[in-house]
Amino acid sequence: MGNDHIVAEIFRFWPGRDEASRFETYEVPCQQGLTVLGLLRYIYLTMDPTLAFRDFQCGVGICGTCRLEINRENKKSCVALLQPGERITVEPLRKDRVIRDLVTTFD
Amino acid sequence: MQLGEFLECDVLVVGGGGAATRAAIEADEQGVQVALISKGPIGRSGATPLAFTSYQAAFGHSDPRDNPRVYFHDTVREGRYLGDQDLIEAMVSEAVERALDLERYGVKFKKDDGQFYQALHPGETYPRNLLIEGGGYAMIAALRKELKRHRGIRLFEDHILTNLLSVDGEVVGAVALDLRTGCCRVFRAKAVILATGGYHHLWKRNDVSSDLAGDATGLAYEVGAELIDMEMALYYPTLYFYSEYDQGLDVVYEWFLEERYLAGEIVNALGESFLPPGKLPVRDILSRLIFQEVQAGRATERGTVFMDVTRSPKSEEEKAKVFRELVGGPGKNLLNLGLDVTRDPVEVAPGVHYTLGGIRINVHGETNVPGLYAAGEAASNVHGANRVSGNALTATQVFGVRSGRAAATRAKGMAVPGLPDEQVRGEIERVAALRQVRGTGVRPIEVKRELQRVMERYVGPSRNEEGLKAALAAIRDLQERCQAGLDVVDIPVFNNEWREALEIGPMLTLAEVVAKSALLRQESRGHHYRSDYPETAPTWCKHTLVVHRGDEAVFSTAPVVELGHDLEV
Numbered sequence: 141m142g143n144d145h146i147v148a149e150i151f152r153f154w155p156g157r158d159e160a161s162r163f164e165t166y167e168v169p170c171q172q173g174l175t176v177l178g179l180l181r182y183i184y185l186t187m188d189p190t191l192a193f194r195d196f197q198c199g200v201g202i203c204g205t206c207r208l209e210i211n212r213e214n215k216k217s218c219v220a221l222l223q224p225g226e227r228i229t230v231e232p233l234r235k236d237r238v239i240r241d242l243v244t245t246f247d
Numbered sequence: 248m249q250l251g252e253f254l255e256c257d258v259l260v261v262g263g264g265g266a267a268t269r270a271a272i273e274a275d276e277q278g279v280q281v282a283l284i285s286k287g288p289i290g291r292s293g294a295t296p297l298a299f300t301s302y303q304a305a306f307g308h309s310d311p312r313d314n315p316r317v318y319f320h321d322t323v324r325e326g327r328y329l330g331d332q333d334l335i336e337a338m339v340s341e342a343v344e345r346a347l348d349l350e351r352y353g354v355k356f357k358k359d360d361g362q363f364y365q366a367l368h369p370g371e372t373y374p375r376n377l378l379i380e381g382g383g384y385a386m387i388a389a390l391r392k393e394l395k396r397h398r399g400i401r402l403f404e405d406h407i408l409t410n411l412l413s414v415d416g417e418v419v420g421a422v423a424l425d426l427r428t429g430c431c432r433v434f435r436a437k438a439v440i441l442a443t444g445g446y447h448h449l450w451k452r453n454d455v456s457s458d459l460a461g462d463a464t465g466l467a468y469e470v471g472a473e474l475i476d477m478e479m480a481l482y483y484p485t486l487y488f489y490s491e492y493d494q495g496l497d498v499v500y501e502w503f504l505e506e507r508y509l510a511g512e513i514v515n516a517l518g519e520s521f522l523p524p525g526k527l528p529v530r531d532i533l534s535r536l537i538f539q540e541v542q543a544g545r546a547t548e549r550g551t552v553f554m555d556v557t558r559s560p561k562s563e564e565e566k567a568k569v570f571r572e573l574v575g576g577p578g579k580n581l582l583n584l585g586l587d588v589t590r591d592p593v594e595v596a597p598g599v600h601y602t603l604g605g606i607r608i609n610v611h612g613e614t615n616v617p618g619l620y621a622a623g624e625a626a627s628n629v630h631g632a633n634r635v636s637g638n639a640l641t642a643t644q645v646f647g648v649r650s651g652r653a654a655a656t657r658a659k660g661m662a663v664p665g666l667p668d669e670q671v672r673g674e675i676e677r678v679a680a681l682r683q684v685r686g687t688g689v690r691p692i693e694v695k696r697e698l699q700r701v702m703e704r705y706v707g708p709s710r711n712e713e714g715l716k717a718a719l720a721a722i723r724d725l726q727e728r729c730q731a732g733l734d735v736v737d738i739p740v741f742n743n744e745w746r747e748a749l750e751i752g753p754m755l756t757l758a759e760v761v762a763k764s765a766l767l768r769q770e771s772r773g774h775h776y777r778s779d780y781p782e783t784a785p786t787w788c789k790h791t792l793v794v795h796r797g798d799e800a801v802f803s804t805a806p807v808v809e810l811g812h813d814l815e816v
Contacts, residue, residue: 154740171490173585178492184743185492185692192741196287196458198297199494200580202384205291219583221489239427240741246288 143225146170148179150191151231154240161238163229164188170224176217177206180230180242192241207233208242251430251675256282256401257658258651259421259436261408261463264293265383265640266623267442268390269345269647270612270654274440275397277655282434284406284423286443286458289394290387294444294455294624295643298383301368301376302349302356302644303637304342309365313373315339319812322638325370326631327773328788329476331808334629337610338638338645345644346377353389355380368636369529376637383640403432405741408463409749410674411439411619412667413470418618419664422674426746429682429739431675437661438654440612440620441467442647445602447480449758450707451699452598454486454495464606464625465753468760472606472614472621473794475805476628477757478765479603481774482534482708485513485554485595487584495598496580501527503554503593508569511556513537514592515545521552531633531708531774534597538708541596550703553592563589597708601639603630603774604764607792612650615794618664620654622646628790632773681748682739685732691747694725694733698751698758701725706758710765711779718762726755760800764791767802 146168153161166183168174174182180193197206201219208217209231222228230242237244258274260267263285271283286292305318318339323330346363350356357364357378367374379386394400405426412420412433420435446461447453468474485503486495502508504527512520521540522528528536541550556566566589574582581588605627612620623643630638705718729751735744768791770784771777790805 154738173489175489175493178490181492185696189690189692189736189744190738192738192743194287194291195743196292196456197494198384198456199454200297200496201583202382203291203296205288218493221585240738243741245427246291 144170146174146179146222146224147227148183149229150183150242152241153238155238161235170222170226174222176208176210176215176220176222176228176230179222180217192239192243194243209233251425251432253433253435254282254401255435255663256280257436258438258440258654259284259434260440260442261421262293262442262444262623262625263287263289263404264295264442264444264623265387265390265643266625266647267440268387268394269644270440270442270622270651271400272393272397273648273651274655275400277652279655279658281399282401282403282436283394284403284408286405286407287456288404289402290384290391292456292458294459295387295640296384297455298386298640299636300378300382301366301637302346302379302640303375303635304346304377304641305339305375306343306363306365306377308362310373313375317372318342318375321371322630322635325635326633327783328631329772329790329807330629330631332810332812333610333808334608336810337649338629338642341645341648342641345641345648349386349389349644352393354386370635386640406432407746407749408443408466409678411466411470412670412674413616414664414667416471416616417664418470418616420666422671422678424678424749426741429742431678433666433671435663435666437658437663438618438620440622440650440654441606441625442622442650443625445605445624446757446761447599447602449698449702449754449761450480450599451703452486452488452495452596454483454497454598454600457494460750460754461602461757462750462753465757467606467614467619467621468756468793468795469753470619471616471795472619473792474760475604475607475790475792476764477604477761477793478768478775478791479628479632479773480599481601481603481634482531482597483600484530484533484537484597486598487593487595489585496584497600498554498581498593498595499578500533500554502573502578503556503588508573509556509566509589510559510561511554512558513552513554515540515552516547517545519545531776534708534774535776537597542709547594549594551594551596553594555592556589557592601634603627603632603634604761608646610649611653612646613653618657620650622650632775678749681733682735682737682742682745684734684737687732687734689728689731689733691733691735691744691751694729694751695747695754698722698725698755702758702761706762706765708774709776709778711777712766715762715766719759722755722759722762729755760793763800763802764793767791
């Protein structure tokens, strides 16, 4: 792993199917200006079509749909910029409401 | 696949934004049974949360000379005379009443001594834009609360419309896929209102949520709804993209380029300024100028140019002061770019901000298909070839109410229609069959991204016959690739790939219609620019129309609805 990569550990869980949640590790080449949401889209597009996350977003840090726990901090993933060489964990905010992986209900 | 649930309602509303929620509230208040399905959670999907703060209504508080008549004229003129005047008349007449409804629902508008504060935006004779505190996000939050107060309305969030059901040319219901469970819900309805927003995601560059793919509009077209002026997409000239995986952020170019703000320049990849001298161009013209730099090979390889304030004659101190004022107020998101905009050039490109074309409606929100209604950005053509700032939100409320009322009236006068059993069974089987890995190696997202590149390249802010024909050939190729079958991972619960497989068919259909409509309109008007027909032609002051008949797309034109008002004020 070089400085030009990001290592992302992403929360995976399918309630009712998986016995327990786990983290899956993805090594992603870091492009300039990649956000955490951009990283999820990159993983979905090129590495893992099974990753579930909410793709409908305002994209400008308003609606809060994209809020995730990034390195254990509540952040808006659409405006959270990554740095090359970074190692991050990505988890849903409310694990009791997980539909699958990073997707939760808002009810 | 589990069969899912059968439900019955009078009015089914599809969508989760300003028009859909307002239509559902109105229909419920008319005393009929209402259900609403939304592709994402209400307030967290669609275009309304993204809207700027503006709602246009001629209260005449900031300038007593303003009134609905002046508002009418402004909208007709700025739409380059392509908006249907009966729709505009409805909008300007009811904008005030609908704003007061919003206030009742808890939306806070900026006020001075109990009077609405009204801002002057380009294209308005007098200041007319009400400013919503918290913008579209606050507006949809209030509408969502109001919707929940109407306890009779059944809400189905995270549900994608997969098809409309029709019998003898009438819409009798719809099938939706519950993304959370992977089960289909079948709705029997006397009327269906589509308030599903625009078709921005046919293009690579846009500034909206990815649910705005136009798939519901494509489904309406397939059951016979007439589409109107589909070539009309409104561009915002200067969007900033974090990466190619992100949608664009609107970077207000006036702040970067105008004398009274940062007084910077806009330059191509060679560092050359390319604006004509004089007044800063309006949105459609600036979009075209940037795109022409791209076509001439003078942009970056990403198809972008730069707004650069290091070339400003202002001192660092002056610039820092302007910047502080901006981010303390309307320009808060400039802090999110990950750049120091007072030093770093900001890379920008035009993108689709609003789609002006859509499902053709009359003043009641009715389409040509009995039982099918449309409202908001999905409906057309209210605004014409260009939309004035603040009219998007106004149109959602006015036509939300009108379609909700008309659909309720229809529902009261009829029995619940029977369902076409075979159509229902066929649709559920089709949806289920999409979810499998066929080994073709073609994923829906790849088709979508290729489509978006094609549309960006050939059906952008500057079009010509050769490019549009190339687009059509490329779209046909993509349709053929899809016919071989798509690879979709076999997971029922919240499977983005399955959702995209449902969207891509209608998206391709719609893209073809957009390119053909652009080919048909042999002139330039508003946001539709043909480099081979650069002039606005008086003979083309008419709509392009398309309807699906048999297996064919039948194109025609129709006159703009005019009311004969004296347009000189």
